Amino acid sequence: MSKSRKRPDGNDKVTGQLAYLTDRTFPEMLYAKVLRSAYPHARIRSICTERAKELPGVKAIITHQDVPGVNGFGIITPDQPVFCDETVRFIGDAVAAVAATSVEVAEEAIKRIDVTYDVLSVLDDPAKSLAKDAPKLRDDGNVLYKKSFTKGDVAEGFKHCTAVVEETYHVPRQMHAYMETEGGVVVPEADGGITVYMGTQHGFKDQFQLSRILDLPKESIRIVSSPMGGSFGGKDELNVQPYAALLALKTNKPVKLHQTRAESVISSIKRHPMAITIKTGADETGKVIAHDVKIVADTGPYATLGPAILDFAVEHSAGPYRFEHVAVDGTSVLTNNAVSGEFRGFGGNQITFALENQMDRLAEQVGMCPLALRKLNLRGEHDLGPLEQRIVPTTGASDVLENVERLKDQLEFKKDLPFVRTGVGIAMAMHGGGLGFGRLDGAGGRLSLSDEGKIDVSFGFEEVGQGIVAVIEELTIAALHCDENDITITIGDTNRVPHSGSTTASRGTSMVWHALERMKQEFKEKLCEQAALITDEPVNDLCLGTGGIYKGEEQVLTYRSLREQVTSEANVVVETSFDFPTTPDEVDGGHYLYTFAGVLAAVEVDLLTGQVNVTHLHQAISAGEVVNELGYKGQIEGGGVMSLGYSIMEDMGMEQGHYLKPNFDTYMLPTISDVPRLSVDAIEKLPDGDVHGPRGVGEIGTVAVAPAITKAIHDALGIWINKIPVDPSTILQAIEKEGATWWNEQPIVSHK
Amino acid sequence: MVERATDCKPQMISMTLNGERVSIQANETDRLTDVLRHGEPSLTGTKLSCGIGRCGACSVLVNGELVNSCLLMAYQVEGASVTTIEGVGKGSLDPIQIAFMEEGGFQCGYCTPGMVMAVKALLLENPEPNDEQIVEGLSGNICRCTGYEGIKRAVRAAIRKQN
Numbered sequence: 001m002s003k004s005r006k007r008p009d010g011n012d013k014v015t016g017q018l019a020y021l022t023d024r025t026f027p028e029m030l031y032a033k034v035l036r037s038a039y040p041h042a043r044i045r046s047i048c049t050e051r052a053k054e055l056p057g058v059k060a061i062i063t064h065q066d067v068p069g070v071n072g073f074g075i076i077t078p079d080q081p082v083f084c085d086e087t088v089r090f091i092g093d094a095v096a097a098v099a100a101t102s103v104e105v106a107e108e109a110i111k112r113i114d115v116t117y118d119v120l121s122v123l124d125d126p127a128k129s130l131a132k133d134a135p136k137l138r139d140d141g142n143v144l145y146k147k148s149f150t151k152g153d154v155a156e157g158f159k160h161c162t163a164v165v166e167e168t169y170h171v172p173r174q175m176h177a178y179m180e181t182e183g184g185v186v187v188p189e190a191d192g193g194i195t196v197y198m199g200t201q202h203g204f205k206d207q208f209q210l211s212r213i214l215d216l217p218k219e220s221i222r223i224v225s226s227p228m229g230g231s232f233g234g235k236d237e238l239n240v241q242p243y244a245a246l247l248a249l250k251t252n253k254p255v256k257l258h259q260t261r262a263e264s265v266i267s268s269i270k271r272h273p274m275a276i277t278i279k280t281g282a283d284e285t286g287k288v289i290a291h292d293v294k295i296v297a298d299t300g301p302y303a304t305l306g307p308a309i310l311d312f313a314v315e316h317s318a319g320p321y322r323f324e325h326v327a328v329d330g331t332s333v334l335t336n337n338a339v340s341g342e343f344r345g346f347g348g349n350q351i352t353f354a355l356e357n358q359m360d361r362l363a364e365q366v367g368m369c370p371l372a373l374r375k376l377n378l379r380g381e382h383d384l385g386p387l388e389q390r391i392v393p394t395t396g397a398s399d400v401l402e403n404v405e406r407l408k409d410q411l412e413f414k415k416d417l418p419f420v421r422t423g424v425g426i427a428m429a430m431h432g433g434g435l436g437f438g439r440l441d442g443a444g445g446r447l448s449l450s451d452e453g454k455i456d457v458s459f460g461f462e463e464v465g466q467g468i469v470a471v472i473e474e475l476t477i478a479a480l481h482c483d484e485n486d487i488t489i490t491i492g493d494t495n496r497v498p499h500s501g502s503t504t505a506s507r508g509t510s511m512v513w514h515a516l517e518r519m520k521q522e523f524k525e526k527l528c529e530q531a532a533l534i535t536d537e538p539v540n541d542l543c544l545g546t547g548g549i550y551k552g553e554e555q556v557l558t559y560r561s562l563r564e565q566v567t568s569e570a571n572v573v574v575e576t577s578f579d580f581p582t583t584p585d586e587v588d589g590g591h592y593l594y595t596f597a598g599v600l601a602a603v604e605v606d607l608l609t610g611q612v613n614v615t616h617l618h619q620a621i622s623a624g625e626v627v628n629e630l631g632y633k634g635q636i637e638g639g640g641v642m643s644l645g646y647s648i649m650e651d652m653g654m655e656q657g658h659y660l661k662p663n664f665d666t667y668m669l670p671t672i673s674d675v676p677r678l679s680v681d682a683i684e685k686l687p688d689g690d691v692h693g694p695r696g697v698g699e700i701g702t703v704a705v706a707p708a709i710t711k712a713i714h715d716a717l718g719i720w721i722n723k724i725p726v727d728p729s730t731i732l733q734a735i736e737k738e739g740a741t742w743w744n745e746q747p748i749v750s751h752k
Numbered sequence: 753m754v755e756r757a758t759d760c761k762p763q764m765i766s767m768t769l770n771g772e773r774v775s776i777q778a779n780e781t782d783r784l785t786d787v788l789r790h791g792e793p794s795l796t797g798t799k800l801s802c803g804i805g806r807c808g809a810c811s812v813l814v815n816g817e818l819v820n821s822c823l824l825m826a827y828q829v830e831g832a833s834v835t836t837i838e839g840v841g842k843g844s845l846d847p848i849q850i851a852f853m854e855e856g857g858f859q860c861g862y863c864t865p866g867m868v869m870a871v872k873a874l875l876l877e878n879p880e881p882n883d884e885q886i887v888e889g890l891s892g893n894i895c896r897c898t899g900y901e902g903i904k905r906a907v908r909a910a911i912r913k914q915n
Binding site for chain 1: 789790794795796797798799801802803804806807809836837838840841845849850852853854855856857858859860861862863864865868886887888890891892893894895896897898899900901902903904
């Protein structure tokens with residue numbers, strides 16, 4: 001593979017020519033706005049749309065009464081109302097929507113919809129929701145989901161521990177902050193169906209969900225879902241598609257709905273805040289014997305993939321380590337806060353922060369080097385997976401650890417500046433790819449020769465920015481020995497693509513590779529057979545190459561000419577469908593293919609302000625072969641900086657169910673001035689005989705960054721952090737508590 | 753002109769847009785972004801993301817200076833020269849654009865037009881900025897995908913290319 005090929009979507013992106021779905025317009029298009037709830041928890045007494053209807057330019061106003069099918073959405077359970085009828089359960093709940101001749105008229109109309117509420121008490125913390133006298137957010141109470149895992153007997157295990165660390169960790173509600181907010185256009189078609197031009201991470205799933213809501217057959221709904229200006233999991237669930245679709249059907253006009261940033265903040269899903277309490281014990285050699293984990297996730301009022309995310313966190317509670325006794329108890333709790341849902345890392349980032357902090361604290365208590373403690377407890381190549389299931393053999397865990405250890409030994413730091421302390425931290429992670437055992441995780445693809453004589457490679461994936469188009473191009477060229485000018489790529493359109501499953505769970509690269517492996521031989525053979533008939537050359541002498549079919553070094557037929565000489569019926573189309581590989585053991589949600597990250601972070605901590613400045617972030621990734629170098633690097637660098645934000649900047653705070661940060665003026669994202677020196681090492685080696693090809697790297701670069709940064713802070717100051725994003729005032733208080741002040745600048749703890 | 757609910761008076765605004773003299777109808781309340789994207793020019797390369805001047809996705813050049821077009825009213829560019837992403841690399845790509853492609857300076861591409869405009873403004877003012885100046889020049893433009901490393905590589909490459 002050339003690996004450094006430029007992305008096929010590059011030219012259109014750097015010139016601004018790429019039409020995003022939110023950039024599109026259609027003749028006679030109307031504009032829509034959604035009225036969201038005025039309260040985080042209330043009963044709706046009345047909805048009156050009369051004053052809004054009177055406004056010139058208003059073409060349609062819809063509420064719960066206008067939903068012909070199921071008034072709910074949710075990838076697994078449709079429990080989030082399209083429009084609330086009796087009760088609103090968070091500040092982003094939708095109550096009504098308007099289509100009008102302009103955005104301004106729609107905005108004005110929304111203000112003129114009169115809704116009266118009876119305000120209910122707000123459950124803004126899982127602890128409140130779990131209290132005995134708490135109002136119930138659904139009939140069966142306030143627990144959305146529970147998941148546990150047990151191995152051995154932790155109570156017995158702790159009896160043999162000489163060092164025990166117990167801590168509660170708090171991780172924040174991170175916002176995806178994709179640059180393109182949700183939206184697009186829904187166009188009514190002549191046959192009574194619709195075309196939905198809106199971004200999503202699984203077009204066929206949107207088609208299914210919309211079919212249920214609109215009471216339309218799936219075949220009447222075409223989803224054009226690509227390209228997108230970012231998603232990171234945030235556009236996996238439905239967002240504004242139902243409103244534009246209902247309004248387009250009602251008005252029989254194209255309807256555009258593009259949320260403003262403020263509207264996006266209010267309505268979009270966020271990363272699950274979690275409180276994770278862990279007790280971990282080891283013997284005097286540092287061997288961990290018992291690990292007792294309790295996870296409480298604030299999932300907001302509706303499910304989306306909350307249960308699956310909790311499953312993932314529970315699965316990864318012991319990460320890449322093998323502990324004798326493990327007990328994990330996870331609870332996903334309903335609240336009146338933001339809906340928490342899918343976000344790059346999928347519960348892994350939260351649990352890894354807690355787990356890796358435990359390993360570091362334990363190392364200190366045992367009096368060991370944290371790396372040595374990790375190595376002692378690390379999984380081996382043929383060990384079972386974290387749920388005691390069989391997994392694909394891997395040396396990734398030890399490979400990434402060795403890489404960061406080597407780098408740590410080479411690091412040289414500038415001498416401490418006045419009032420500045422420096423430190424280095426290391427953390428690691430193991431991350432499952434695909435949806436896991438027992439989950440519908442079908443994949444597939446198609447190769448064909450288009451009428452223009454191009455090799456059309458088609459997948460039901462979406463280009464969200466991750467570079468799946470570059471991966472498809474690179475792998476197709478490698479599989480068929482053609483070049484980029486011979487290929488067209490078709491994705492993100494339910495009318496034109498096969499089922500490939502979701503563009504999530506780090507599965508895209510892996511599935512494209514598997515699909516091409518399955519299709520390439522048949523496709524090549526069939527093309528060569530046709531070429532043999534046309535050219536009278538022996539079929540065994542023919543092969544595919546740049547521009548056409550070759551006999552040795554000589555091109556005997558172009559793809560175009562081949563296509564022209566074959567009838568449409570005889571044209572070569574090769575399709576495949578298969579499932580993402582899962583563990584043979586019946587372990588619900590258990591993964592089979594895992595990737596690994598080793599992270600080294602270096603920080604400077606300002607003793608006067610408590611500010612943390614990350615100066616170097618290095619990631620070693622074990623995920624098999626690199627398909628596209630720029631894409632791979634970009635995923636890890638970008639994921640790393642996103643998690644730097646998670647570690648020291650980003651928290652979508654809420655108070656009494658209201659957002660505290662309405663836009664980017666208060667929700668701080670990393671800018672170019674926050675970026676440390678970044679380095680990425682790809683460890684491509686896989687055990688001999690591995691048949692699973694390159695793994696996806698969409699998530700792994702985000703998972704272990706936070707604990708590396710907090711360990712680096714500990715290295716600098718001797719302070720343990722149990723809550724992110726790290727608050728400078730916590731650091732200042734800790735400095736003061738230790739007796740060091742800026743006028744009496746002394747080493748705080750001698751720990752180096 | 754963007755359709756409005758209220759009775760604001762549309763007016764003609766004359767400007768030089770990407771090198772061509774144009775007159776565009778705009779309402780008094782239209783932002784420059786609105787007119788560029790939704791008005792007659794239909795130049796959707798300029799993006800709107802935060803709408804409050806914090807992310808730089810809507811960056812354009814007005815008389816050679818970098819501005820957030822979401823913070824500028826359309827009437828304020830009367831008589832000015834406005835350059836959008838569509839005006840960069842017309843005919844053949846600008847070295848900045850080539851560098852963004854070669855160095856992985858973009859992923860989803862939504863911040864890219866604004867980012868390219870910011871680099872353009874930076875290099876117009878200072879053809880050989882050092883790393884610190886690059887950071888300062890691009891600190892008003894948010895990218896959520898790349899972690900900025902690819903963008904830094906691209907700017908350094910663009911500097912080399914133009915020499």
